Amino acid sequence: MVEAFHSQLPVLAVEHDDLRRSRRLLLLMVAIFVPSRLPADDPPKDDMAEVKTAKDGVGKEAGAEQDAAQWLRGRVVFLAEVLESRGARSVPDARQRVLALETERGELIPLLEDRRGHAFRADDRLRKMELELLVRRLPGTPVVQIINVVELTKGGRFEIDYWCDVCAIVMFELKPCECCQGEIELRRRPLAKDRSPLPGIK
Ligand SMILES: [Zn+2]
Numbered sequence: 484m485v486e487a488f489h490s491q492l493p494v495l496a497v498e499h500d501d502l503r504r505s506r507r508l509l510l511l512m513v514a515i516f517v518p519s520r521l522p523a524d525d526p527p528k529d530d531m532a533e534v535k536t537a538k539d540g541v542g543k544e545a546g547a548e549q550d551a552a553q554w555l556r557g558r559v560v561f562l563a564e565v566l567e568s569r570g571a572r573s574v575p576d577a578r579q580r581v582l583a584l585e586t587e588r589g590e591l592i593p594l595l596e597d598r599r600g601h602a603f604r605a606d607d608r609l610r611k612m613e614l615e616l617l618v619r620r621l622p623g624t625p626v627v628q629i630i631n632v633v634e635l636t637k638g639g640r641f642e643i644d645y646w647c648d649v650c651a652i653v654m655f656e657l658k659p660c661e662c663c664q665g666e667i668e669l670r671r672r673p674l675a676k677d678r679s680p681l682p683g684i685k
Pocket of ligand 1: 647648649650651660661662663664665
């Protein structure tokens with residue numbers, strides 16, 4: 484019995500030491516890994532709720548943005564040229580790459596270059612106009628799509644498009660007529676007074 488007891492003592496001592504060592508090791512590991520792991524792998528429940536709400540919010544907002552067309556006033560410019568005038572230089576290649584609406588407040592809103600947007604690249608008369616654009620924001624982007632172009636003058640508001648007299652058809656950018664391939668003209672038609680909700684110019 485005694486022999487057996489003695490022979491077990493060193494084993495117990497070793498086990499005790501091992502236990503202490505592994506506890507210390509565990510504490511060390513907790514100290515090292517837990518603070519850096521918590522935020523990434525196991526976000527607190529409140530954060531999760533916030534993330535979910537934010538995602539839902541984006542979805543709802545995007546849907547609303549897509550549906551809600553709005554009128555914006557300003558002038559169409561090449562984005563990089565205006566940025567350059569504000570001290571942000573681009574490489575020469577980029578200068579006329581993106582069209583934007585420069586609003587009255589000086590905000591720059593990139594324009595989708597579909598046919599309506601491309602009209603502003605093709606015809607510099609349009610880039611000289613004070614405008615009211617009816618636009619729709621593309622969900623999840625700062626880009627807007629032009630729905631309607633209105634020139635704002637002291638004589639009133641004029642809807643802008645292109646017209647072929649021969650074929651009596653309307654087009655949205657300057658190019659040979661889609662029908663007769665002849666020349667088309669820039670057309671200005673007075674806009675009905677209640678069409679734009681923006682205040683008139685002084
Ligand atoms: Zn024609």
